[in-house]
Amino acid sequence: MSEILFHYYRVNPTTWFYLASLLSIAVFFKFNRALSIRNVDLAGLILFAPGLLAVEYGGFKANIDAQQLGYVWLFVVTGLFIIRMLCDSLMVRRPMLEPNLNSGGLIFLGISLLVFLLANVLTTRPERDDLAAATTAARLETGDAEVNADQLARLGPGYPLLFLLPHISTQRVFSSEAVSSAGEKTKEPLPRVVHETTARAMAIISQLLIVSGMIFVGWRHFENTRLGIAAAVLYLLLPYTAMMTGRVDHALPGALIVWAIGAYRRPVIAGGLIGLAIGIIYYPVFLLPLWCSFYWERGVRRFATGVAAALAALVIGLWFTSPTIAIFAGQLRQMFGWIFPSSVSLEGFWAFPSYDPVFRLPVLAGFLVMMATMAIWPSPKHLGTLMSCSAAILLGSQFWKAHNGGLFLAWFLPILLLVIFRPNLENRVALKALDTDWFIRRRKQRRSIDAG
DSSP states (O other), X not given: XXXXXXXXXXXXXXXXXXXXXXXXXXXXXXXXOTTSHXXXXXXXXXXXXXXXXXXXXXXXXXXXXXXXXXXXXXXXXXXXXXXXXXHHTTOOOOOOOOOSXXXXXXXXXXXXXXHHHHHHHHHOOOBGGGGHHHHHHHHHHTTOTTTTTHHHHHHOSSOGGGGGSOOBOOOOSSOOOBOOTTSSOOOOSSOHHHHHHHHHHHHHHHHHHHHHHHHHHHHHTSSOHHHHHHHHXXXXXXXXXXXXXXXXXXXXXXXXXXXXXXXXXXXXXXXXXXXXXXXXXXXXXXXXXXXXXXXXXXXXXXXXXXXXXXXHHHHHHHHHHOSSHHHHHHHHHHHTXXXXXXXXXXXXXXXXXXXXXXXXXXXXXXXXHHHHHHHHSSSSOBHHHHHHHHHHHHHHHHHHOTBTTTOOGGGTHHHHHHHHHOOOOTTOBHHHHSOOOHHHHHHHHHHHHHHO
């Protein structure tokens, strides 16, 4: 960016936290209703940033105490938002609390933020620790016998081809020397520059899909485009977005889930998008009971067909990219998370010696109970409860996620913001919003033709 803007220097994440927090308060804080739930939500969103900064600082300085504090901070804020999402369906009266800036100002601010964030993705080179997962994934792709068994658990569940892409850390509290594409040699099947370019392109597309999806939901389902624009602008303002703009494993699942919400009236498309999210990062699989219960009265077969078709397409892609049956089996196991909780390689909160990993198992059990409860209650579900319960499940998955759980905010952040801004959606139930199944419509058409 310094080649385009004279003496431009990228803003440090800590400085951006202060500036973005003040700007968010100026645009979205309701000064005439200081005790409104909107203001509490805004304060909670801002409070994610100190935890992220503490984890980043502790990781660079090898300060375990700072990292622990950061993870605990993130878990506390995440837990508060789970309670907020569980209580969202009880908030029947939802007054229209629009932002303090008009639509033109929001659009200008959103476009400006998006241009700078995406420019950071284009101009950032991956650093040494950003390439670690991609290097390991490349060795797994080649069938390296020394790492194929151990590193499979370390990478965590997800689509194996996604791990080939390096992480693009657009903002860091501290920066080390970047690795050039002509640097150290690895066993990657493709040149590193191709992987870096693919990662940048996918990160940019994912962020554009998140922003456009939020605006689409506001226009199509909220019947208020300004609310969708406001939610998208607040997403772009948050310090987390500035720090993790280039992380494909963060942004891509969030984009798929947002557009699944946008396409909820087309169960096949919504199911296909949820299926892609499951195949890419595994954890959205816990959304299936909730979404099936939403479509249970109408559309569940079409939704299940979309999920199955998307997963089948991803499996076929693995088959054609795997050189041997053994590698294909290992990649399939990684994609569907076929790893026992006791044999998972832990990173992040549960890897600290202060916390016994055995306590992760009751946390997982509690999460499964919450997931099952949401599939049953409330009934019937409308679009508002579908969004809030989906956000709660994705929030809950952060507590027991073995690999840096608590940092993957983009999985739930777009839906969380849409829930915060949403109007009353009690009439958006599957029985009213969806057409009858295709086969039922076909039979009715034939009967009407025969009767005519």
